[in-house]
Amino acid sequence: MEQKLSQVIKAIEEAFDDVPFPRTTVHEAELVDDTTFRNVTDVEIEKAIQMDKVSHWNEVQFEHLEECEAALSHIEEDGFKFYIPAFMILGLKKLVVEDEGSTTLDQVVFHLTHLDVYTSSKICQLNDPQKKSVCIFLRYLNNLENVDYYTDIPKSLESYWDKFCE
Numbered sequence: 001m002e003q004k005l006s007q008v009i010k011a012i013e014e015a016f017d018d019v020p021f022p023r024t025t026v027h028e029a030e031l032v033d034d035t036t037f038r039n040v041t042d043v044e045i046e047k048a049i050q051m052d053k054v055s056h057w058n059e060v061q062f063e064h065l066e067e068c069e070a071a072l073s074h075i076e077e078d079g080f081k082f083y084i085p086a087f088m089i090l091g092l093k094k095l096v097v098e099d100e101g102s103t104t105l106d107q108v109v110f111h112l113t114h115l116d117v118y119t120s121s122k123i124c125q126l127n128d129p130q131k132k133s134v135c136i137f138l139r140y141l142n143n144l145e146n147v148d149y150y151t152d153i154p155k156s157l158e159s160y161w162d163k164f165c166e
Contacts, residue, residue, distance in 0.1 A: 005092060008140045012085045015133035016057060022079035025052035026064060029071035029079060060086045062093075069103050072111045080122040081130070084108070088137050095144075105141075112138060113156035128164060135165040 003011075027048035031040045054060055065087055075083065091105030111119055112134055126134065138161055142153045 003136055003140050003143075005096060005140070008136055009089055009092065011133040011136045012088055013058065015127075015129040016081075016085035019057060019082050019085075020078075021055070022076065022082040024076045024079045025049055026060070026068045026071045026075065026079065026083050027051050029073075029075035030068040032074035057082050057086045058089075062086075062090050065090050066104060069107050072107050075122075077122050077125040080111075081125050084111075085133070088134075092137070092140075095141075109138075109141065109150050109153065112161075113150075113152040115156060115160055131161070131164040135161040139165065 025048060028045060031044060031048055051064065052060070060083065065083070071083070072080065072087065087104060087108045091102060091108045094102040095105055112123070115123065123131075123134075135157070138153050138157055141150055142157060
């Protein structure tokens, strides 16, 4: 069954509705990426924490997610669970507006389709309804005619995600 964009977003919103705020924020995780080439100060860390004070993931500003595209690589499991729905919805909305993918969407798809030990530790924290919403998200992208460059989606659907859509 082909999903409409609004149905995909609704599935994501419902599945991730009650996810608690994480120990590590998206800006903190982005700073971890920065530590590969410079020292990060305690002041920067505190500022990052304050920037991300929200009570629900749907309150996260899209601009903050766009600033923190490397964060998905460094964020802890609870942060992944908190922020992935916001990243998925941002990626979908950018796809509709720009009629092509974006770096944000690329990062989301990468982290949901490259199921190595590291990303699997994050994905295993998702419950079945959340995994189903990821499956719906990936199927939606896989069925778009103008998005044929996410070649890892079919393989990851077949090997892992499809079972959650049944």
